[in-house]
Amino acid sequence: xxxxxxxxxxxxxxxxxxxxxxxxxxxxxxxxxxxxxxxxxxxxxxxxxxxxxxxxxxxxxxxxxxxxxxxxxxxxxxxxxxxxxxxxxxxxxxxxxxxxxxxxxxxxxxxxxxxxxxxxxxxxxxxxxxxxxxxxxxxxxxxxxxxxxxxxxxxxxxxxxxxxxxxxxxxxxxxxxxxxxxxxxxxxxxxxxxxxxxxxxxxxxxxxxxxxxxxxxxxxxxxxxxxx
Amino acid sequence: xxxxxxxxxxxxxxxxxxxxxxxxxxxxxxxxxxxxxxxxxxxxxxxxxxxxxxxxxxxxxxxxxxxxxxxxxxxxxxxxxxxxxxxxxxxxxxxxxxxxxxxxxxxxxxxxxxxxxxxxxxxxxxxxxxxxxxxxxxxxxxxxxxxxxxxxxxxxxxxxxxxxxxxxxxxxxxxxxxxxxxxxxxxxxxxxxxxxxxxxxxxxxxxxxxxxxxxxxxxxxxxxxxxx
Numbered sequence: 099x100x101x102x103x104x105x106x107x108x109x110x111x112x113x114x115x116x117x118x119x120x121x122x123x124x125x126x127x128x129x130x131x132x133x134x135x136x137x138x139x140x141x142x143x144x145x146x147x148x149x150x151x152x153x154x155x156x157x158x159x160x161x162x163x164x165x166x167x168x169x170x171x172x173x174x175x176x177x178x179x180x181x182x183x184x185x186x187x188x189x190x191x192x193x194x195x196x197x198x199x200x201x202x203x204x205x206x207x208x209x210x211x212x213x214x215x216x217x218x219x220x221x222x223x224x225x226x227x228x229x230x231x232x233x234x235x236x237x238x239x240x241x242x243x244x245x246x247x248x249x250x251x252x253x254x255x256x257x258x259x260x261x262x263x264x265x266x267x268x269x270x271x272x273x274x275x276x277x278x279x280x281x282x283x284x285x286x287x288x289x290x291x292x293x294x295x296x297x298x299x300x301x302x303x304x305x306x307x308x309x310x311x312x313x314x315x316x317x318x319x320x321x322x323x324x325x326x
Numbered sequence: 327x328x329x330x331x332x333x334x335x336x337x338x339x340x341x342x343x344x345x346x347x348x349x350x351x352x353x354x355x356x357x358x359x360x361x362x363x364x365x366x367x368x369x370x371x372x373x374x375x376x377x378x379x380x381x382x383x384x385x386x387x388x389x390x391x392x393x394x395x396x397x398x399x400x401x402x403x404x405x406x407x408x409x410x411x412x413x414x415x416x417x418x419x420x421x422x423x424x425x426x427x428x429x430x431x432x433x434x435x436x437x438x439x440x441x442x443x444x445x446x447x448x449x450x451x452x453x454x455x456x457x458x459x460x461x462x463x464x465x466x467x468x469x470x471x472x473x474x475x476x477x478x479x480x481x482x483x484x485x486x487x488x489x490x491x492x493x494x495x496x497x498x499x500x501x502x503x504x505x506x507x508x509x510x511x512x513x514x515x516x517x518x519x520x521x522x523x524x525x526x527x528x529x530x531x532x533x534x535x536x537x538x539x540x541x542x543x544x545x546x547x548x549x550x551x552x553x554x
Binding site (some may be wrong): 189 | 474
């Protein structure tokens with residue numbers, strides 16, 4: 099057991115070292131970088147599609163997309179106008195800072211690096227998993243947890259490792275809130291208990307309801323980074 | 327990298343060794359043991375609640391319940407008449423065979439072992455995670471993956487590690503199939519491609535639609551084990 103813990107520490111500290119360097123590069127480029135975490139199918143990709151369609155005219159955006167298999171999500175994002183690099187992790191349950199560094203170094207189809215100074219916001223869409231990704235920093239400035247109403251209102255209590263470090267909690271699929279028997283009031287209370295300083299945004303990527311507040315939050319965070 | 331792979335192999339082989347002994351004990355007791363995997367909130371606990379209410383009069387059931395935090399699910403299952411031992415994994419992303427062995431050894435409130443010979447079916451509800459639990463056998467005879475319509479029909483393609491080894495795929499929340507814009511036809515095709523021999527059952531724990539086929543499958547599997 100002790101051996102396992104020591105190795106976990108070693109792997110985490112190697113990741114932290116690379117993540118710290120990434121964070122420094124992102125800060126130098128005055129780039130807002132977001133790490134998006136959620137269960138499978140909560141709507142991270144849908145949120146980025148909607149974001150690209152609504153914000154792509156004003157701000158320069160790019161994405162790194164983590165999945166075990168397929169490039170389906172990267173294709174969806176590119177179709178929405180978002181330059182995206184797909185990472186396939188195979189059996190890997192989270193993105194690592196090393197994988198993100200590699201993806202930025204060989205970003206486009208010709209293997210050229212992403213010019214961080216040419217961008218306003220970089221989205222990192224993590225592997226769909228509420229447990230493991232929360233333990234691996236990727237150099238991001240803000241961590242966004244996307245939850246969805248059909249998952250049930252008790253998910254913050256059951257996955258505190260994901261919700262506690264969240265800077266922003268997006269509750270998606272508000273159009274299904276009644277059909278799912280979801281208590282938004284209970285969910286808010288649980289999030290406030292675990293992450294009292296997190297911004298909580300309720301929206302539906304399907305109907306567009308609530309998306310403006312998300313875009314406003316992105317613009318404000320972007321402005322803070324730009325002026326830093 | 328090589329070191330990490332070697333340690334992963336070592337951890338996995340220790341788990342496999344304990345899982346093999348569990349499997350032997352389960353076989354000696356002619357006990358059907360199921361390992362339930364899913365994303366957070368897909369409906370594993372709801373499925374077991376419904377199962378206990380409908381099958382608890384005919385068959386002797388028990389459950390081991392894995393969660394990072396809280397005993398909410400164990401309390402739900404006990405309220406449905408299902409004797410249940412809660413395992414809290416903290417930051418742990420999956421159940422291990424060692425944790426299951428320990429839970430069976432100290433099953434009830436007084437720390438007494440579960441009498442495997444007194445049971446027909448033991449359910450092991452894994453941590454909500456479509457990646458890590460798939461790599462850890464728990465001595466189960468059958469592996470059940472619970473998916474749900476709001477997660478999207480492409481989940482088999484994106485999480486092949488979960489679906490490929492499935493003996494049974496339960497597609498839950500069929501009452502939300504239209505609201506979620508879910509293609510049952512596409513989902514069936516993806517499951518057939520990855521796990522051609524898996525039983526695919528479409529149901530709704532909320533409405534009860536399709537539950538009879540699930541109960542029939544359980545009864546048939548139980549019968550096979552009893553006669554083995």
